[in-house]
Structures are given as C-alpha cells and as structure tokens.
Amino acid sequence: MLLAGLHSAGFALFHAAFWKLFGWKHELRKLALPTRAITQILNLRLIYVFAGIAALCFLFPAEIAGTPLGRGLLAFMALFWVGRTIEQFVFLRVNHPMVHALTALFVLGAALFALPLFG
Template sequence: MQTLVIICGVYSLGFAGFHIAFWKLFGWKKDLGNLRFYNKAIMQILNLRLIYVFAFTAAVCFIFPRELATTALGKTFLAGNALFWLGRTIEQFIFLQHNSRMVRILTGIFILGFILFLLPVIF
C-alpha cells in the first residue's frame, strides 16, 4: 500500500503542475481581463491555493507513505483526498455540462484520483 500512496503523491504533483499551467493553457491573461477585478483575483487566488494543496498532498505522500497507509490519521487524510476527487467528479457534471473528449478524459482522471486515494483506506 505504501507504493500506492507514493503513486497518489505523483498524481497530486501532476495536478499541481497542471494548475501551474492554467494561465497559459486557458489564456487567462486575456480571458480573466473580462472579469471584474475581484472575480479575476478570486480565480487566481483559488488556483494558487489548489497548487499549494496538491503540492502539500504530494509531499505528505512522499515523506510519510507508511504512516498514511497504516495509521488512522493517515487513512483519514487519504479518505479526505478521495472525497475531494469524488466531489470534483460530481462537480464536473454540475458545472461543466459539455460533452467533449477532453471533459470525458478529465472526468476519468478525477475518478482515478478517487480510486487511488480510496484503495489504501479500504485495504
């Protein structure tokens, strides 16, 4: 299970990198300029906080894989992350009702995150 926890760390680190690229990937310099200043700030602040959360989660997975896989506190941390990804999957259907290949791929990746973080909790 410790190996699976390390994989959860890699998964989280990948999402930190993905969110770092949001400004360029989604043309935020131009698109966010169309928002009111506070909405523009909120979008960027939330994204920066997500980068921190993903990087922190990755670090905890890399530094404490045994503890995460074997202790109640560790399993609670992993279960919380599993619920994060389950919630993110559900929100995908609520807020991004767009049937495109990329949306389907991302939905699958979010489901993968739910499963990855849940497996060490239940086994």
C-alpha cells in the same frame, strides 16, 4: 502512495499551467477585479494543496496508510475527488474528449486515495 503522490503532483503542475492553457492573461481581464482575483487565488491555493499532498505521499507513505490521521487524510482526499467528479457533471456539461479525460482522472484520484483504506 506513490501513485496518489504522482496524481497530486500532476494536478499541481496542471493548475500551474492554467494561465497559459486557458489564456488567463487576456481572458481574466474580461471579469470584474474581485472575480479575477478570487479565481487566481483559489487556483494558487489548489496548487499549494496538491503539491503538499504529493509531498506527504512521497515522504510519509507508511504513516498515511497506517495511522488514523493518515487514513483520515486518505478519506478526505478520496471525497475531494468524488466531489470534483460530481461538480464536473453539474458545472461543465460539455461533450469533449478532454472533459471526459479529466473526469476519468478525477475518478482515478478518488480510487487512488480510497484503495489504501480497504487494504
């Protein structure tokens, strides 16, 4: 569970850096207000979800791996990462090393959350 928690914490930090990494202060101004707001709100909610999942993995590893509710959470997160991997190929068809690295990290997330289900 530690690695799954670190993975989630890493994505929380990565999403927290989006404003700077992607120049959102300037780039989002090009969008209509509703799209600009929705983009930032969704990103903030993802930070919250990733940070929460990380905290659960760190604080309740036995409960997550050993209870029906915890195993449901593992399956949910594994499917989240499988879906994110598929969406990468649908929406971001870019041949760039960083895109490939992110895709690998999405696959890693699916594996980290799925592996305890088979152990």
